[in-house]
Amino acid sequence: IQLDAHLRLGRRFEASASATLFPRGFTSPTLSYSFRRNDLDIYSAGSRIYNVIYRQHKADFTPFNFTLRNYNIRIGLRWDLFDYFGRILTSFSDVPADIANLTDDNYFSYRIDADQNNENHWYFPSHGMRTGIRAAFITDNLVGLNGKEGLLDLGANWRINIPLSQRISLQPMLYGRILFSENPPVCYVNALGSEWFGQYVDQQMPFDGIHHTEYIDRHFAAFRLQGQYHMMKNHYFQLRLSAALTCDQWPTATSEITSILGTSAAYFYNTYFGPVGAVVGYNNLLRRPTFYITLGHRF
Numbered sequence: 001i002q003l004d005a006h007l008r009l010g011r012r013f014e015a016s017a018s019a020t021l022f023p024r025g026f027t028s029p030t031l032s033y034s035f036r037r038n039d040l041d042i043y044s045a046g047s048r049i050y051n052v053i054y055r056q057h058k059a060d061f062t063p064f065n066f067t068l069r070n071y072n073i074r075i076g077l078r079w080d081l082f083d084y085f086g087r088i089l090t091s092f093s094d095v096p097a098d099i100a101n102l103t104d105d106n107y108f109s110y111r112i113d114a115d116q117n118n119e120n121h122w123y124f125p126s127h128g129m130r131t132g133i134r135a136a137f138i139t140d141n142l143v144g145l146n147g148k149e150g151l152l153d154l155g156a157n158w159r160i161n162i163p164l165s166q167r168i169s170l171q172p173m174l175y176g177r178i179l180f181s182e183n184p185p186v187c188y189v190n191a192l193g194s195e196w197f198g199q200y201v202d203q204q205m206p207f208d209g210i211h212h213t214e215y216i217d218r219h220f221a222a223f224r225l226q227g228q229y230h231m232m233k234n235h236y237f238q239l240r241l242s243a244a245l246t247c248d249q250w251p252t253a254t255s256e257i258t259s260i261l262g263t264s265a266a267y268f269y270n271t272y273f274g275p276v277g278a279v280v281g282y283n284n285l286l287r288r289p290t291f292y293i294t295l296g297h298r299f
Helices: none
Strands: 002-008 013-020 030-044 047-068 071-089 105-117 129-139 151-160 168-180 213-215 219-231 235-247 258-271 274-283 290-295
Touching: 235 274
Parallel strands: 030 213
Antiparallel strands: 002 013, 013 030, 030 047, 047 071, 071 105, 105 129, 129 151, 151 168, 168 219, 219 235, 235 258, 258 274, 274 290
16 A cells, blocks of 8 residues: 655645555555645736635545556546635626635546656656546536536647757647536636646646636637757756637637637756746737746645
8 A cells, every 4th residue: 555645835725645555456546635725816818806715625536547558547536525715806797606606516526537758857858748638527416517417528738849959859739628518617617827737726727928827718729839948957948839729619610719829938947946947928818928937846
């Protein structure tokens, strides 16, 4: 049996524990629990529309946890409880009714995840490939959601590193998420922002020039091309170009599709305590320059 524990202090407090059993078989069943207290600012086109403070309890039972052709595959059931206990509405007229009237909710989801990662560096890879595929069926009673069909959640990301020389590499990446439900719960709505996946909320996806949490439409697909230059031992320079398409209905001839274009430039110095650096970005959603500083490992 392998036991793991994790604790993060600060404004976004989180504690988690897990146990994995390694029997004589193809699967390694896992049981995990996490508690998170999140103080979250939500933005719309760069303007903060509200702040919400909530507690999230999450428990995962994964009876199927195995490796197949370099992919780690996990199939299981998750329970989520969202306990909202504080919110500030910046402009009540701009906030949808389901956000203004948030209530505590339980959700049960059937999930399958597949991950593959053979990149040569956690933060600054120059070789290898990373792939992630997600599928979930989210309910509030193990069958449906709000008296209707459950929410089908599909997501994927793929990145390959192409070395052009000993110090220069290109990193194209494709990623996206689709929600098949007319009114998904607020806690599962697509979100953009930050340098990494899942920075402030689990479903958050990165995009150049956005470093907060920006809610977007139910269907989202993006492409990023990053160029990286490794100078001396620990200096890294990055230049990125991104493009995305979003819509609230499955794309048809009459769908209203929004395009987002962004770019950013970054410098990092890789220390024992993680990367220290700065990112300057711009996109046509916010229409203003943004600046972000990172000071070590991501937790």
